[in-house]
Every structure is written in structure tokens, then in C-alpha cells.
Amino acid sequence: MLRPQHHLLSPPATISPSSAVSFPPLPPRVLPLRRRGAGTGTPLRGKTSSAVRASSAPGATESEVVVVVAHREVVRALASRAEARLGARLLPSAVPPDxxxxxxxxxxxxxxxxxxxxxxPGSTIDFMLQSSLHCKVPNGAIDITSLLIFLNASTDAPHFLMEIIQGSPTSIVVILDLLPRKDLGLHPEYIEKYYESTQVDKLREKIEELPQTRLYRSQSLFVRSAFSPTAILISIDCGQGGESTLEEIVYGQLATVANELLQIWLDCCADRASEMEEGERESMLKRDQIVRSKSIEVDLTSNLPRMFDPDVASRVIAEIRKAFGVEEA
Amino acid sequence: MLRPQHHLLSPPATISPSSAVSFPPLPPRVLPLRRRGAGTGTPLRGKTSSAVRASSAPGATESEVVVVVAHREVVRALASRAEARLGARLLPSAVPPDxxxxxxxxxxxxxxxxxxxxxxPGSTIDFMLQSSLHCKVPNGAIDITSLLIFLNASTDAPHFLMEIIQGSPTSIVVILDLLPRKDLGLHPEYIEKYYESTQVDKLREKIEELPQTRLYRSQSLFVRSAFSPTAILISIDCGQGGESTLEEIVYGQLATVANELLQIWLDCCADRASEMEEGERESMLKRDQIVRSKSIEVDLTSNLPRMFDPDVASRVIAEIRKAFGVEEA
Incomplete structure (x- = not known):
């Protein structure tokens, strides 16, 4: 999950007062969303509605008004595209209702x-995980949306990882990477195969050209080390009154770049098994295991209990551990 | 050497005309420098002289006026401190005069x-390398100064690396790192030992606080992968007329941070051999070898021949290969 710890622990100082946005009780299905063509790769530049706003979900009573978060729509649309392409390579969802x-x-x-x-069985996919968290804080709310598609030991190709943290209606943190599974210092050919020939660094350059972006650095040195040298690790801050600008960027450039990266991943990483020597595979698995354990430790086990009641948090963490294939430390 | 390739190939667009600075014939000893207390860790904030200027070297004739580059003074003072501390652990210089x-x-x-x-023999030091390059280009000059202190296989501690590239009198690129020797994704304890407990990331934060700094990214994905997550990779651009501001920063904050990092390296990395299993040591050596070969390939073999005549370039490259312990590819 590689979630930047301090965003949850101490929300960005820029969180605006939520006076304009209410957070009413949510409908039974958490945050059902009106899909809006986001994630199709088509920038929707003309849009001007606010980034976080109240709208009626189909079938919702007046007291069940939903908050639509633009970034969550984009991530969900992205997940749908991945699901459509991966098809039967993904088993049905196996998460308990609670x-x-x-x-x-x-x-x-x-x-x-x-x-x-x-x-x-027989596919290159280990698991696909989607999550979204919404948490009220004194001055507003924090929304975190994640999409992880991890591969198994039949391939050494990078995992796909996207995470967006929204701490105010005008700013987000974006983490978007093809997460390497080998030591890049030891394997220049791995860089060549998955990062140079695919030209993924151009996508990073494209989004970083936006004047609203700043590089984002996790406080965890381990998390920083886990990313590829082409990772998109940015904050996008549109400043006071910038709600509609942020929404335009999220539905526009961000959706486009995320879609292009997913496409590259689907075409160049997800499809084929890799030939590896047994020792190489073992070493990759060991590395995978450490990255997964350490990420969960840095991220969820310290953060989820701060957002949710202990029993809820531990239930959710247990399910994520199961997906990641890592035991409690 | 990890020199950012494109700086030499295509000097920064901001290079100012050199009309104010002449590059006269150099005295027999290349660029002898007046030491100015730089590199002692004491910021010299009051200074206002220009970053690149002509001054008489002791014993120089009028035709042998030297160009004093502030950053070169700082790196040399740093090297002197390292030499003083390492003492007999360094053998005498063994480089042929040409x-x-x-x-x-x-x-x-x-x-x-x-x-x-x-x-x-018996020390943890593999080699200490200092180099400085000065090359006239149509609109000015490029100066590159490097200090590398690499450790041998008796320890897994990071190497010390500093490189400064000056493409104009008002801007420099700074590369300053404790270069890791293990796969950080596989070795969180290595991060903890050499990067977290030493708090080196605070030094990065300190220099990046300066409003003149921007993050610098090498075009080589391999080079980017080789650095630690606490590496200082920045450009410092003081804009038109900013010669004296740049000099103040170089003698001040930059010298301070570089000295503190060197001190940490001397105290926590250079002194002790590490206990390692034989397989671990072999794997570290293999990684070291690849990082060294690849750096030389990305860096010197493509750049030096563009600055110097082929016979000079190949003589120098051969000597650097010897220090690095890598054969021609």
C-alpha cells in the first residue's frame, strides 16, 4: 500500500474548513458513484464542478446524499478497465461483507x-486490491483511494500501484508507479526492459509539467527506496478557490497519465511469464515479501487503527495481509 | 562518478556569456587555489565576491592568472579534511603526471x-578519487569537481560521493550522497543503520529549504536508481546577477551540509569492517562492480572524449577504470 504515513497521522496543514461541504450519513453501499467518463483517457477539461460535492445517488433518500470525490471516480474507472482486460484471469471477489x-x-x-x-490459477496475477477510505477530521475530511495489481512469482514484471490521498478540496497527493521487483542497482537490464523501452518516464514528465505539482516525498526511507526511478510521487495543490482546477486536472491530465501507465503495464508486464533461474525467483520472492511486509507495517498497521475502531481495523488489516500473503510480524 | 550525462553533452540553457570572465592559460599545476576557510563547516555568509573570478596564484606570472571556482575550493577543502582524518589509511597518490x-x-x-x-592494506578504504574538469564552451565554461571515497569488501558501508557541476556563474548542480551498497528493498536494516539512525535526511532537508534549489534528476534511470533515498540531488540557480548569492550559498550552506555529511560518513561508515556472510559479501561485490561499470559507461566514456582529445581522454579513463577496478566493456 505504501501509504505516506504522515498524511494520515497529521493531515496536511492546508485542509480547508468544510463549511461548504457536509458529510451526511452514507448510504448502505459506501460511496456509490456516478461514473463520468473518467479514466477513459479523454481529458475532460471543460468541467468546472467542485472536487468534493454532494449529489444524490440513485435510490438514495435525502438523508443518504453521497460525496463524490473526483479522484475516486478516476481510480475506480481505471480499476474497471483493468478488470475488463484481465477478464477471467481474476477470480471473483472473496472479501467478507464486513x-x-x-x-x-x-x-x-x-x-x-x-x-x-x-x-x-495459471495466470500471472497474484491479486488486485481496491480500497477507499474516507475519514472526517476536525477541519474537513481525508479521502484515500488505492488500486494495486500485484503479480505472482511466474513473472518478474513490476506490480501496478496507484494511490491518491486527498486532504482538502483543493489538493491531493498522487503515488503512481510500476513497482520494481528486482534490485535495480544489480539489474540494469530490468530498468531497460520495463522502464526505458516502455518510456514510462515521459508520463512522469508530462504530469510534473503542471505548475500545480510539487514532488512528494514519503517520510519513510524504506517506502522511498521501494519505488522505481520513474515513479510519479507528487502533490497537486491548486490553492484557495482551486476546487474546479483540481477537478479538471484529476479528470484530465491525471486520468490520462494513469490510463497510459495502466495500458503500458497491461501490455508489457501483466501478460507474460518470465523465464528465471530458480535462485533468481527465490530472491525475488524474498524481496517481494519484505516490501509487502514493510509496507503494511509502515502504512496500515499504524494508520488504520487511528481511523477506525480496533476491531474494524484489525479485520480489514487481516484481509489485506491475506491478500499480500504476509503474516503478522 | 555518476555524472549527469546531459550536462556535459548539452550545457544548461542558462549559461551566461563569459565576457566578464577570461580563461587565460593555466599555470603548470592546474588551478591552484587560494584556500578560504571553505569546508570547515563555518558558513561564510558575509562574502560578496563573484563565484568565478580571476586572481593571482602565488608564484604565477601575469599570464598565469587562475580562475577560482568557489565550489572547487569547497570540495578540495573537504578532500583535505578526509585525508587528514584517514591519514595512513590512504597510500600516496599513484597517478602518472600526465x-x-x-x-x-x-x-x-x-x-x-x-x-x-x-x-x-588492512584498511576499509578502496580508493579516494578527486577530479576537476574545466571546459570552455561557446557561451562560457563548465566546471565539474568530484570527490569519491569508495570502501572495499571488508565493509558493507556506503561510499561517499560528491560531485558539483557548474554550467554558469550563477548556477550549479550538486550531487551528494552516501551511495548504498545493498538492495534497500531487501535490506530495511541497512536503511536503519546507515540512513535513519544517522539522520542524514535532515541535511537534505536543510539544503533543499533554500529557495534557489530545485530537485535535479539525472536522465539516466540507472544513475537515479543507484542513489540512496536521502541523496542530495539539486540544482541551485541564483538567476541573473546572482553570482555573489551563489558564492555565499556554496561557501555557506553547501559547505556546511557537505562537511556534516562527510563527518557522519567518517564516523559511521569509514571506520569499521562489517561482519558478513560470504554469500552476502559476494553479492555486494557483484553489485558494486555493476554500479561502478555502469557509472563509468554512462558518464566518463561518453563524456570525457567530448571534452578532451582522444588520447588524453583514454589515458584518464584508463586510470579511473583502474581505481574503480573495472575492465573496459
């Missing part, structure tokens, strides 16, 4: 959803 | 110096 959707029992200020689909 | 100092034979527009001291 993990598929969960909320904090007490204060009721946090809701979340988690979906995990394992890869079918 | 590599210790060299210039392009034809146009005479490039001069350079290289010094390599091998580590004494």
Missing part, C-alpha cells in the same frame, strides 16, 4: 471499502 | 586534474 464495507462504529466519522480479487 | 594534470592538446579549451589514492 470488510467489503466498513465504518467506525463509535463516532461514525470514518467509512471504507475494500475489494480483493485473487488471480486465477 | 593524468594528474591534463589538457586538450588542440584547441586548448579544456583542462583537468585527477588524483587517486588507494587504501592501505
Amino acid at each position: 470488510v467489503a464495507e466498513f465504518r467506525s462504529g463509535g463516532a461514525g466519522n470514518a467509512v471504507g471499502s475494500l475489494d480483493v480479487r485473487r488471480g486465477a | 593524468v594528474a594534470e591534463f589538457r586538450s592538446g588542440g584547441a586548448g579549451n579544456a583542462v583537468g586534474s585527477l588524483d587517486v589514492r588507494r587504501g592501505a
